Amino acid sequence: MVGLPGYGEAPISISSQPSPDMVDLCIKAAGDLTNALHRLRKGDILWVRGPFGRGFPVEEMKGKDLLFIAGGIGLIPMRSLIKSALSQRKSFGRLTLLYGVKEPGEVLFKKELKEWEKRGVEVNVTIDRPHPQWRGNVGVVTTLIGPCKVDELKTSAVIIGPHVMYKYVILSLGSKKIRGEDIFLSLERRMRCGMGKCGHCQIQSVYVCQEGPVFRLSEIRHLREAI
Amino acid sequence: MMDFITKKGFRNLAQGLIKDYVFYGPVTKDGFPAFSRIEEFSQLKLSQTPSHISAKGFLFPPKETLLRFDIEKGMAEGVADAEKQVLFGLHSCDVHAINLMDRVFSYGKPDVNYLKRRENTIIVGTECVPDEYCFCASIGTMTVDEGFDIFLHGVKGGFIARAGSGRGRSLLKKYASPSKTKRAALKELERLTEKKKTLFKARLDIDDPSLLPLVYSFADGHPVWEKIGAVCYGCGSCNNVCPTCYCFDVRDEVSMDLKKGTRSRVWDGCTLEDFAKVTGGMNFRKTRADRLRHRFNRKFRYLADRFKGLFCVGCGRCSRTCLVKINISEVTNEILRASKERPLAVPAGKSKG
Numbered sequence A: 001m002v003g004l005p006g007y008g009e010a011p012i013s014i015s016s017q018p019s020p021d022m023v024d025l026c027i028k029a030a031g032d033l034t035n036a037l038h039r040l041r042k043g044d045i046l047w048v049r050g051p052f053g054r055g056f057p058v059e060e061m062k063g064k065d066l067l068f069i070a071g072g073i074g075l076i077p078m079r080s081l082i083k084s085a086l087s088q089r090k091s092f093g094r095l096t097l098l099y100g101v102k103e104p105g106e107v108l109f110k111k112e113l114k115e116w117e118k119r120g121v122e123v124n125v126t127i128d129r130p131h132p133q134w135r136g137n138v139g140v141v142t143t144l145i146g147p148c149k150v151d152e153l154k155t156s157a158v159i160i161g162p163h164v165m166y167k168y169v170i171l172s173l174g175s176k177k178i179r180g181e182d183i184f185l186s187l188e189r190r191m192r193c194g195m196g197k198c199g200h201c202q203i204q205s206v207y208v209c210q211e212g213p214v215f216r217l218s219e220i221r222h223l224r225e226a227i
Numbered sequence B: 001m002m003d004f005i006t007k008k009g010f011r012n013l014a015q016g017l018i019k020d021y022v023f024y025g026p027v028t029k030d031g032f033p034a035f036s037r038i039e040e041f042s043q044l045k046l047s048q049t050p051s052h053i054s055a056k057g058f059l060f061p062p063k064e065t066l067l068r069f070d071i072e073k074g075m076a077e078g079v080a081d082a083e084k085q086v087l088f089g090l091h092s093c094d095v096h097a098i099n100l101m102d103r104v105f106s107y108g109k110p111d112v113n114y115l116k117r118r119e120n121t122i123i124v125g126t127e128c129v130p131d132e133y134c135f136c137a138s139i140g141t142m143t144v145d146e147g148f149d150i151f152l153h154g155v156k157g158g159f160i161a162r163a164g165s166g167r168g169r170s171l172l173k174k175y176a177s178p179s180k181t182k183r184a185a186l187k188e189l190e191r192l193t194e195k196k197k198t199l200f201k202a203r204l205d206i207d208d209p210s211l212l213p214l215v216y217s218f219a220d221g222h223p224v225w226e227k228i229g230a231v232c233y234g235c236g237s238c239n240n241v242c243p244t245c246y247c248f249d250v251r252d253e254v255s256m257d258l259k260k261g262t263r264s265r266v267w268d269g270c271t272l273e274d275f276a277k278v279t280g281g282m283n284f285r286k287t288r289a290d291r292l293r294h295r296f297n298r299k300f301r302y303l304a305d306r307f308k309g310l311f312c313v314g315c316g317r318c319s320r321t322c323l324v325k326i327n328i329s330e331v332t333n334e335i336l337r338a339s340k341e342r343p344l345a346v347p348a349g350k351s352k353g
Ligand code: SF4
Pocket: B231, B232, B233, B234, B235, B236, B237, B238, B239, B271, B318, B321, B322, B323, B324, B325, B326
């Protein structure tokens, strides 16, 4: 939970490779708190509580191909995982990033995308609708899934994006036959405490702040309200 | 332990506790039973029917400061204020509710604010009579064996006083001159308890309430959610009055000079529109039907496994207070009717969710 006295707190995931000394936080100015965070200057104090909950099982993913599917600012937490994978590049098979945004201006980490490509990530970016300054793929992110070659037995797929995206991505992934245990999603919910008490993040019996935010599709497939 | 105290002993007990502690007990407010600070014995009006608002606020205040911060210095200190207090005149359902709240606030990372206050709270229960909304007998909360310091049952000539803790035993000795309970009084209590069972107008049509989580797990698609969702105001009153609703929001307040401030938690309610809404506008329980289904399931299903118990204690407060007469026992009976038409074939462990 990242906060500022007077503005409260919001759940923010780290966007760098986890490290005890330093983390990157990449935060979109969307509400009171996040706008105030954008006004901070070097030397100002930021308040942090946590970390809470469960992240990606990086160890378990070793030896596998990783298929990252990110929508919009979902690339921010995905970056943390991509960087972890790249720092141990040899431990993973193919790395593929499918990344969809609304318009070209919303593409994040442009430089890094190029760098990741050089270091062996297959990067495919798409924008929702045609745009004069765009020469790449056009269409929602699911359009990138079809052409993508997947070895269903050795692939872990990771999906992070706006809630609306999940249903469609999961449907499209259906044809790739990746097992539910190997599909990971990070769920966004309103959070106030991070400690399984305030009730805001609850999906049925599940507290996203504690048991998530990362879930396997097999864990939440039948959880009404989850996806 | 079953002691007997006379009416005079009762008076001495209450008076002693009023004098020596911050004392909250039942009074009559606008003609209804309510809990309030009591400073004189004459204000105490033991109520046989439930207070409209539960006593949870004395352990989990509607607004409570958690943190004081100094923005300039970049410092914050935790606040956990807890006076020694007495809650007097709680009914069996209320004590059951507190036992559930104890489990919630000590689960995982313990909540110091709640637990400290709980530790400093002396609980004295009293006997009750159901009104048309009470259905504790169907839930198994009509009597209570733990969670109180003293529990009082009115019988001829005085009260049978059960001590539920060492603290309760000493308080009885200190204030109420307890004596051994005569057999006749014990018989009378037994009779009264049997009689109480026959007084309920509201009940759940199920013999074994531990099956309710399973019954509810089949009811997500039941038409009752749309039906009650269509009339619900989304006002949150049911959450406010319920002794086991504990959801909260966290808010900051800053002094006029922007130098100091506090962080507090305030009651929140899952029936309110914004409860599950995130920045950007996505609302995970958009309709009132969604939110009521969530609230009812939280009472009968979602928390049952984790905290080993149903989260409804049958006090009927939510039904009593609802302006559009959404009634929790009637809704549950509608669901039960549907489950009887389509018998439950799936073993308990296989239920989804
Ligand atoms: S008290 Fe009644 S109207 Fe108000 S939110 Fe609860 S169910 Fe809806």
